[in-house]
Amino acid sequence: MTERDELILWRDAHARGETATLDRAVGAGEVLRVRRGVYVAASRWAGARPEQRMRLRAHALAAVATRPPVFSHATAAALHGLPIHRGDDGRVHTLELGPVPAASRSDVVRHRHEVAGTDLARVGPLRVTTLARTLFDVLCAEPAETATAAIDAALRAGAWRGRGVYDERAAAVLLEDVRARVDEAPGARGIRRARFVVSIADGRAQLPGESISRLWMLQLGAAEPELQVPVAIGGGRQVFLDFAWPRLRRFGEFDGDGKYVDPALTAGRSPRDVLRAQRERESRIVAATGWTPVRWGWERLASRTAFAAFLRSHGLLR
CATH class of the missing domain: 3.40.960 (Endonuclease; Chain A)
Incomplete structure (x- = not known):
């Protein structure tokens, strides 16, 4: 079961004639609203880790958006399965690709960056920035602690083979991709921090x-x-x-x-x-x-x- 399967949509309850039941569950505290028209069991939300809550918010936005969003930054990192140490501020991060960019809201940060088509991917049904592009964005936008934990985890996922075996070549492929993006953006905000974190990244860290x-x-x-x-x-x-x-x-x-x-x-x-x-x-x-x-x-x-x-x-x- 994915996070999307755990969500309760008001429109689905309405189609089944169960809105009154849903309203009672919300009033009793058994169900929480993730965003307008989207709910989740209170017990599931209470037991969810920060990254899981971020993924639930992403799926909730995708379920009601008028056009499929492209998730980026910390939200994309969570969807890629990376840890977001103290990086969950309750907002969803998306990348605006349309000709008429929508404005950010209190719960949605809409970034306006130029990205190549090769920087876009899918995680399940959701559109996201690729792992390398996501890491670059996190390195520039998040504190060094958040960024280091994320890039270490990404390297470990791709290069750690267990029992002390670390595939340096596999790690280097991802690391060089991220480093190239850092080198190509010398004036970007947060780039000095990003350069330092890339220089110390190591996938042998377990946690x-x-x-x-x-x-x-x-x-x-x-x-x-x-x-x-x-x-x-x-x-x-x-x-x-x-x-x-x-x-x-x-x-x-x-x-x-x-x-x-x-x-x-x-x-x-x-x-x-x-x-x-x-x-x-x-x-x-x-x-x-x-x-x-x-x-x-x-x-x-x-x-x-x-x-x-x-x-x-x-x-x-x-």
């Missing part, structure tokens, strides 16, 4: 928190980490470290919420089982390397100042 941690380490002048360093922990097992500083004899692990609740990462285990497995894994890594573990989560990324203090306390920032 947005890892991407943001690495970004801040570089901005703060902290010791630069090696990523996904393999360590043999006995019994024929090999693990890969999120961060490692071999010369400092330290390794770092980012404990994002996804490690405890994302089915793709928990493999059906309870949070307690995941935590127990992580502790055992850490003990084996320490035994194999003699390195000191450094763990952190989102609470350490509340601000760069807080993260700097944390790094300094572990000897990773002078």
